[in-house]
Amino acid sequence: MSKLQHLKERAFQNPEVRHEYDALAEEFEFIDTLLKMRTAAGLTQDELARRMGTQKSNISRLEKGGTNPSWGTLKRYAHACGFELSIDFHGA
Amino acid sequence: MSKLQHLKERAFQNPEVRHEYDALAEEFEFIDTLLKMRTAAGLTQDELARRMGTQKSNISRLEKGGTNPSWGTLKRYAHACGFELSIDFHGA
DNA sequence: TTGATTGTTATCATATGGGATAACTTTTAG
DNA sequence: CTAAAAGTTATCCCATATGATAACAATCAA
Numbered sequence: 727m728s729k730l731q732h733l734k735e736r737a738f739q740n741p742e743v744r745h746e747y748d749a750l751a752e753e754f755e756f757i758d759t760l761l762k763m764r765t766a767a768g769l770t771q772d773e774l775a776r777r778m779g780t781q782k783s784n785i786s787r788l789e790k791g792g793t794n795p796s797w798g799t800l801k802r803y804a805h806a807c808g809f810e811l812s813i814d815f816h817g818a
Numbered sequence: 819m820s821k822l823q824h825l826k827e828r829a830f831q832n833p834e835v836r837h838e839y840d841a842l843a844e845e846f847e848f849i850d851t852l853l854k855m856r857t858a859a860g861l862t863q864d865e866l867a868r869r870m871g872t873q874k875s876n877i878s879r880l881e882k883g884g885t886n887p888s889w890g891t892l893k894r895y896a897h898a899c900g901f902e903l904s905i906d907f908h909g910a
Numbered sequence: 911t912t913g914a915t916t917g918t919t920a921t922c923a924t925a926t927g928g929g930a931t932a933a934c935t936t937t938t939a940g
Numbered sequence: 941c942t943a944a945a946a947g948t949t950a951t952c953c954c955a956t957a958t959g960a961t962a963a964c965a966a967t968c969a970a
Contacts, residue, residue, distance in 0.1 A: 756889075756905075759905060759906070759907065762907075763907050770945080770946060770947085771946070771947060771948095772945085772946070772947085779929095780928075780929065780930090781929070781930065781931080782946080782947075782948095783929095783930085783931085783932090783947090783948075783949080783950095784928065784929065784930085785947090786946095786947055786948055786949080787928085787948085787949085788928095789947090790947095790948075790949090793926095793927075793928090794888045794889060794890040794926080794927075795888065795889055795927075795928085796886045796887065796888050796889070796927065796928085796956095796957080797848075797886060797887055797888070797889060797892065798886040799927080799928075800889065800905065804907050805910070807907075808909070808910050809907035809908060809909060809910055810907065810908055810909070810910050811905055811906075811907050812905070812906060812907075812908070813848075813851060813892065813903055813904070813905055814851070814903075814904060814906070815851065815854075815855050815896050815899075815901035815902065815903050815904075816901060816902055816904070817900070817901060817902070818897070818900050818901055818902050862915080862916060862917085863916070863917060863918095864915090864916070864917085871959095872958075872959065872960090873958095873959070873960065873961080874916085874917075874918095875917090875918075875919080875920095875959095875960085875961085875962090876957095876958065876959065876960085877917090878916095878917060878918055878919080879918090879919090879957095879958085880958095881917090882917095882918075882919095885956090885957070885958090886927095886956080886957075887957070887958090888926090888927075888957070888958090891957080891958075911970105912969105912970090913968105913969095913970090914967100914968085914969085914970100915966100915967080915968075915969095916965100916966080916967070916968090917964105917965080917966070917967085918963105918964075918965070918966085919962105919963085919964075919965090920961105920962090920963085920964095921960100921961090921962090922959100922960085922961090923958100923959085923960085924957100924958085924959080924960105925956100925957085925958080925959090926955100926956085926957080926958095927954100927955090927956080927957080928953100928954090928955085928956100929952100929953085929954085929955095930951100930952085930953085930954105931950105931951085931952090932949105932950090932951090933948100933949085933950085934947105934948075934949070934950095935946100935947080935948070935949090936945100936946080936947070936948085937944100937945080937946065937947085938943105938944085938945070938946085939942100939943090939944080939945090940941100940942090940943085940944100
């Protein structure tokens, strides 16, 4: 195992660290999903914004993370990219 | 085809009607997902509310629909039920 | 029936999501 | 290099999601 791996494991012993890490990982994945949709649709932020009836700055804000978008906003984002969105839950 | 089916098809010619219908269907499915999580966890609204650090009245409001909850709220709901939540998109 | 549990509704206060605008930085094409 | 396109950041404003409390209705067991 690499030294880095070792440090990581040690750090993960701390629940605070672990939780923070997981939260970040989730957010990355979340943003990645948005970006995948937009790039799959071949749209710029500006074009997407227009389709959603909003401004590119707001799209950027969304895609930079750190916010807590509503389900409605996410659906509109998806629709503007030509997709449907669904939630599903799975055992923790 | 039943008379009812026939009426339905006629009504669906109207895009307004169609859209409204789809929106309702989506919301039903959405609420159903929430309910499925809570019942799977065997929780009452009150118990769930306590786990989420809120009130049962707010849970009821959520589950009655007509609102536009944030992604964060949905995740907290799921977590309180012992689930993880994920979004995925699929071709319209 | 009656009481307890569960869910609903109404209402208020507050935090924040999201719209709008403008200036700025980064990236890309010529 | 330079101009245009794409993305970012800051700010203001408003609508509304959500917390809190309380009274009410519905369900269910004893």
